[in-house]
Amino acid sequence: MKAPGFWTTGGWPAAALAPASWLWRLGAQIRRATTTTYRPAVPLICVGNATAGGAGKTPTVLAVAAELIVRGSRVGLLSRGHGGTLSGPVRVDPAVHGSAEVGDEPLLLAAAAPTVIARDRAAGARLLEEIGIDVIVMDDGLQNPSLIPTLSLLVVDGGAGIGNGQLMPAGPLREPWDAALQKSAAVVLIGDDRTGIATRVGDRRPLLRAVLEPSPASLTLRGQRVLGFAGIGRPDKFRETLTEIGAELVGFQAFADHHAYRPLEVMELVERAVGLNAIPVTTAKDAVRLPPEARPMVTVVDVSLSWRDPAAIAALLDGMTP
Template identity: 35%
Template sequence: MIRGFGERWLVAAYGNAAWLKLLRPLEALYRRAMKRRAAAYRQGKRAVWHADVPVIVVGNLTLGGTGKSPLVAWLARHLSERGWRPGIVSRGYGGRAGQGAGYPLHVTAHTRIAESGDEPRMLARQTGLPVVVDPERPRGARALLEMGCDLVISDDGLQHLALGRDIELVVVDGRRGFGNGRCLPAGPLREPLSRLSEVDAVLINGKPTFEPPVGAWSFRLAPVRWRSLEADRRCPVMPLPFSGPVHAVAGIGNPDRFFATLKELGMEVRPHALPDHHRFTAADLTFDDGRPVVMTAKDAEKCRDLAPPGSWVLEVEAEPMPAFVEWLDQRLSGLR
């Protein structure tokens, strides 16, 4: 069961609940503020820092999970295979490095979650590439350049306009789309849909249930392996390394997508949806029936020392369309 007003509001925004019409006056104020902010950067009233290397921004127009992090991981690995030395800069939502190591924070697989947040540490573990957390994206990007990176990927950086960019990629969830098409707080949009005409590419996670923007590409999140959280042992996706019903725990932006993936693998799922970036406790993972507990790679970063024996992580990887990969390589060839 999804808990918290924020999660209930998000469900309403994607379901076009009638009561959200009451918030449209606030939406108008929000849209006006966003327009003025963008104009300030465009007109030079607010500073924009441009790196001497290519910068790729991967972001969302909507609140809630879209599958952006697996795409960032794929992008980093792909570019590394093409001879680039990419690094990732992230806001590090949920982390508070200012009280510990300070910013910019170089994230590794051993960095404390309390400092880095869950997604940056997951990306560092999955890619083995430089990852820096800094709420001031230009400062974080400069740290990556000092580490020898020749390309910067800004994770969830679409609205962080202080960092100049060469390519903007917007990720959309194929099932939820843009919800009711309204901006905050009357809908799930961070920016108006007109923003799509300004970005370089739109990538849709899964088969869309809505009319996609012209020229949009699709990608899928493919389950690639199971990982035992207890022993760090890896197993193929099929056959399943356990049997019977499972407790599926998800503290991500779109837990239903995770539950649906498990069901597509033929599993009997007992879902437990928690707020995005949830601070897990052992009680969240404790059940009285001895059934296995399964979770996402993002949640596993926080649950390593909390999960009971028999807990498993489903690892997924993004698989973009070949046409998008060709387009991306061509765009970057002109930026070397």
């Protein structure tokens, strides 16, 4: 789904949808009241966001997992498996599963640590406990009441912020901003703060600043003509990345988040790039959704999260208790 413009600007469409937002809030309250909660026997870190769409949760999960692995922890990753057909709980095996079955993000996560997908998050946590992990890091789930986290991180895209600040469908918020902030131990602000998130947070929670950095291999695209395409929460973020690494962007096509690429569709993109004397490029998240035969034809620009103050996230994890 592409976010409507009024999610950023507000105006009469947002005002007209305000009553539906009240129903959204009521539905969330009913869900919390009727859901049986589970507290895992091992520490659970929830990496979530307050808005619909991408904010950088998966790179944050990978960065947190890397910090824990360096400490010697046996880390397990938990995802809903959005976009996949399997409901789980099932351990993701990239040699067996494709994005159509388990979703795109779990395939990226599984390359870093044992990963389980489960629509029933509690069942997924139990499977990870059976596998024998020391700590669970959950990708998304801040609004899911079925698990009791040890620590929650609220991820915010500095470029998008929280839009018009209203609940869905009048705005992009999945829950009120103050409620998301209240349940979180810290806010992870990714990229430049273009929407005043630091002011919104104030001194109520620690603000952990981070950036998404392209891999060293991606820097070979500097000065190269490229045709970019992406089906992620905010495709413009990928456009900005290509510009930042110094690529000459001769074309760009945005798709909906989790878009399932058809073979003919990718071939048309490749042929268009050839006609422009350009290199077709996409994100790592998109690459796992490409037809296998098309992947060698497309260059992948991978990014990873880098902490501005590594000591701050280290201190937060130090203070985590089961």
